[in-house]
Amino acid sequence: MTTVQTALKKKGRKNGKRWTIHLFPIPALIIYSVFVLYPILAALTYSFYSFKGFSRESFVGFDNFVTLFTTEPYGSMFTNAFKHNLLYFGLQMIVMNGLAFILAFVIYKKVRGAEFFKIAFFLPRLLSVIVVGFLWKLILNPNFGTLNMLLGKLGLEELQRAWLGDPNTALISIILVNCWFGLGFGVLIFLAGFQSIPGELIEAAKLDGAKGMTMIRKIYLPLMIPSIMIMTVLTFIQSFEAFELVYAMQGSMGEPYYSTDTLAVFFYRLAFGSSTSGSSDAIGLGSALAAVLFFFILICTMIFLKFTNKKEVEM
Amino acid sequence: MKNSSMWSKPFYYVLVFAVATISLYPIFLMFLSSFKTSAEIFKNPLGLPTHFSLDTYRTLLSKVPFDQYFINSVIVSVTSVVLVVIFCSLAAYYIARFKFSWNNAIFFIFLLGMMIPIKLGIVPLFILMRDLGLINSLWSLIFMNIATGTPLTVLILTGFFKTMPTELEEAARMDGAGNLRVLWSVLLPLMRPALGTVVIVNFIAAWNDFFFPLIFITEKAKMTIPVGMLSLFGEHSADWGSLFAGLTLASLPMMILFFVASKQFMEGLTAGAVK
Numbered sequence: 001m002t003t004v005q006t007a008l009k010k011k012g013r014k015n016g017k018r019w020t021i022h023l024f025p026i027p028a029l030i031i032y033s034v035f036v037l038y039p040i041l042a043a044l045t046y047s048f049y050s051f052k053g054f055s056r057e058s059f060v061g062f063d064n065f066v067t068l069f070t071t072e073p074y075g076s077m078f079t080n081a082f083k084h085n086l087l088y089f090g091l092q093m094i095v096m097n098g099l100a101f102i103l104a105f106v107i108y109k110k111v112r113g114a115e116f117f118k119i120a121f122f123l124p125r126l127l128s129v130i131v132v133g134f135l136w137k138l139i140l141n142p143n144f145g146t147l148n149m150l151l152g153k154l155g156l157e158e159l160q161r162a163w164l165g166d167p168n169t170a171l172i173s174i175i176l177v178n179c180w181f182g183l184g185f186g187v188l189i190f191l192a193g194f195q196s197i198p199g200e201l202i203e204a205a206k207l208d209g210a211k212g213m214t215m216i217r218k219i220y221l222p223l224m225i226p227s228i229m230i231m232t233v234l235t236f237i238q239s240f241e242a243f244e245l246v247y248a249m250q251g252s253m254g255e256p257y258y259s260t261d262t263l264a265v266f267f268y269r270l271a272f273g274s275s276t277s278g279s280s281d282a283i284g285l286g287s288a289l290a291a292v293l294f295f296f297i298l299i300c301t302m303i304f305l306k307f308t309n310k311k312e313v314e315m
Numbered sequence: 316m317k318n319s320s321m322w323s324k325p326f327y328y329v330l331v332f333a334v335a336t337i338s339l340y341p342i343f344l345m346f347l348s349s350f351k352t353s354a355e356i357f358k359n360p361l362g363l364p365t366h367f368s369l370d371t372y373r374t375l376l377s378k379v380p381f382d383q384y385f386i387n388s389v390i391v392s393v394t395s396v397v398l399v400v401i402f403c404s405l406a407a408y409y410i411a412r413f414k415f416s417w418n419n420a421i422f423f424i425f426l427l428g429m430m431i432p433i434k435l436g437i438v439p440l441f442i443l444m445r446d447l448g449l450i451n452s453l454w455s456l457i458f459m460n461i462a463t464g465t466p467l468t469v470l471i472l473t474g475f476f477k478t479m480p481t482e483l484e485e486a487a488r489m490d491g492a493g494n495l496r497v498l499w500s501v502l503l504p505l506m507r508p509a510l511g512t513v514v515i516v517n518f519i520a521a522w523n524d525f526f527f528p529l530i531f532i533t534e535k536a537k538m539t540i541p542v543g544m545l546s547l548f549g550e551h552s553a554d555w556g557s558l559f560a561g562l563t564l565a566s567l568p569m570m571i572l573f574f575v576a577s578k579q580f581m582e583g584l585t586a587g588a589v590k
Contacts, residue, residue, distance in 0.1 A: 028406040035462035039436030120335035128523035290435035
């Protein structure tokens with residue numbers, strides 16, 4: 001009886017095996033293709049068409065791109081937002097990744113309670129970006145917010161201000177909130193980098209009399225280049241996609257007076273915020289912006305990655 | 316040498332304590348303020364609540380259908396995670412264990428997704444969802460979560476399959492087990508650590524997703540917590556007690572899960588980047 005069953009199964013398997021296995025990757029491939037690959041490719045082609053609302057009209061070549069860069073208010077909105085994205089990237093690299101690198105080094109050097117500190121730094125990362133945005137909006141409120149209250153208690157009244165209402169501080173505030181959110185992630189990445197440095201290498205350097213800054217410059221920094229590049233690429237992509245936090249804290253207009261506008265928020269306004277653009281071909285313009293941003297992110301990422309590989313080979 | 320470590324140790328501790336305070340205090344403040352009335356928050360924002368009450372939570376629940384948001388978030392997150400893990404296990408098994416000539420190409424196509432800023436495809440996505448009749452359907456969010464979670468999940472699971480010895484599988488095959496049977500009863504039980512990682516990564520992403528529900532969901536009854544928060548802050552922005560209660564409720568499930576499995580969380584969220 002059992003032999004028959006096994007034999008039957010074996011026979012069935014032989015016939016079935018050949019093709020059923022090819023069904024395995026199909027569900028993932030279909031969903032991924034339909035909802036990731038198709039939309040991004042379609043967005044690229046949309047940039048060459050004119051639109052009426054959400055319906056595609058006619059092929060217009062590079063007209064959308066020309067309009068985007070040469071017609072007001074789009075041209076100046078683009079450069080304005082682009083500068084903000086650059087600041088987003090630069091400030092996050094210095095404040096967030098710089099601090100994360102130092103903190104990871106400190107934890108790597110074995111402070112007591114390393115596990116607690118890792119968890120503490122990481123905790124904000126669990127919140128939804130929308131929660132982060134709203135929480136900080138309340139904290140930064142000029143009248144009842146905790147930050148101004150705290151500054152008052154410390155006798156630093158002259159520092160109190162409408163953090164999000166003042167064009168000079170709004171964008172920087174948002175970027176720092178983003179740093180607060182992402183710090184712990186950077187710490188973990190850098191810590192993993194430090195921990196993967198072979199112990200013998202450090203011992204050998206110490207025996208040769210290296211210490212302090214020499215140790216950091218000659219041993220740690222070069223060996224940390226892979227993790228530094230990973231964080232650079234991730235921070236770059238995230239900075240140029242920045243949308244949620246600005247939207248949650250300052251709305252789709254990048255208040256006040258577009259001083260917190262980013263390319264993704266500008267894109268959202270073109271695609272969905274009909275009240276501001278007022279033009280019927282905003283979808284075409286939005287798609288042109290998406291295409292520009294897409295290739296900008298892609299090319300820069302490639303360059304970063306190429307640079308990383310070279311560095312690794314050199315060592 | 317001794318001298319420098321004597322000075323650097325206290326500096327290390329001051330630094331990590333200071334940053335830990337900045338990281339934790341706003342979250343602590345959020346929990347604390349959620350038990351205060353608005354008047355109390357305005358008068359004494361830094362102190363402890365004068366008496367413990369859940370009034371802010373009651374007001375919150377009477378103002379917005381938070382329970383509905385919560386249920387929607389659970390449905391979307393759980394369905395997305397279950398499906399993405401099943402689909403990606405199948406795909407990763409195929410990529411890692413079989414040597415068809417196109418396997419590398421498939422793997423590469425999946426990995427490409429990690430570099431695609433999918434938000435930029437939102438216009439075609441919106442039109443697609445509209446044509447599929449999925450606007451204001453939780454399925455629009457589930458499909459997006461599966462699709463956007465696929466690249467990293469396939470990467471992690473493929474890597475894991477490749478580290479596993481093939482002997483057990485071969486033994487099972489000798490006993491006549493088919494591919495599905497091998498995957499389900501032989502491999503999956505051994506994959507617990509990798510599965511834990513991918514479940515956590517996908518769950519956090521699904522639970523906290525804000526962008527897609529912002530575009531695809533306009534009906535209140537279909538909103539998940541993050542978009543629900545948007546309407547709460549839009550309509551009841553004066554009642555700070557309830558706002559803090561809403562923020563706390565939105566974050567609580569993730570915090571609880573984190574304290575149950577903090578190690579897996581931290582490993583999971585960095586898994587894609589370190590590998």
